[in-house]
Amino acid sequence: MSSHAIEISLLGRTYSIACPPGQETALQHVAQKLEKQLTSLKARTNNLSREEIAIMAALNIGYELLEEQQKNQDYNRQMDEKIGLLQSTLEDALVERSTKED
Template sequence: MGNKAIDITLMGRTYSIACPEGQEEALRHVAHNLETQLVSLKARTNNLSREEIAIMAALNTGYELLEEKQKNQDYNKQMDHKIGLLQSTLENALVERSTKTD
C-alpha cells in the first residue's frame, strides 16, 4: 500500500498531506474535527495567532487522548480483575467436582 496526497483545509489554508491508501476518509474526518476546534478557539480567543491557536488545539487534543488512554487502562484493569475472578471460580468448581467424583 502506498501513500496518496490529499488536500485538507485548516483555517483557510490548504495543505497537501500524504496519507496511506484507504485512510483518506479517516484523515478527512480528523481534519474536520480539528477545523471545528480551531474555529471555536479562534472565536473565543480573537487575539491569538494561528500558531497559538494550533498549540491550544494540540494541547486540547492531547488532553482528550490522555483521558481516553486512562479510561482504556482502567477498563483493562477491571477486565483483568473480572477474568481473574472467573478463572478462580472455574478452578474452584473443577476442584470441587474432582473431589466429589473421587
C-alpha cells in the same frame, strides 16, 4: 504501499497531506474535527496567532487522548480482575467436582 496527497482546509488555508491509500476518509474526518476545534478556539480567543491556536488545539487533543487512554487502562484493569475472578471460580468448581467424584 505508496501514499498520495489529499487536500485539507484548516482556518482558511489548504494543505496537501500525504495519505496512505484507503485512509483518505479517516484523514478527512480528523481534519474536520480539527477544523471545528481550531474555529472554536479562534472564536473564543481573537487575539491568538495561528500558531498559538494550533498549540492550544494540540494541547486539548492531547488531553482528550490522555483521558481516553486512562479510561482504556481502567477498563483493561477491570476486565483483568473479572477474568481472574472467573478463573478462580472455575478452578474452585473443578476442584470441588473432582473431590465429589472421589
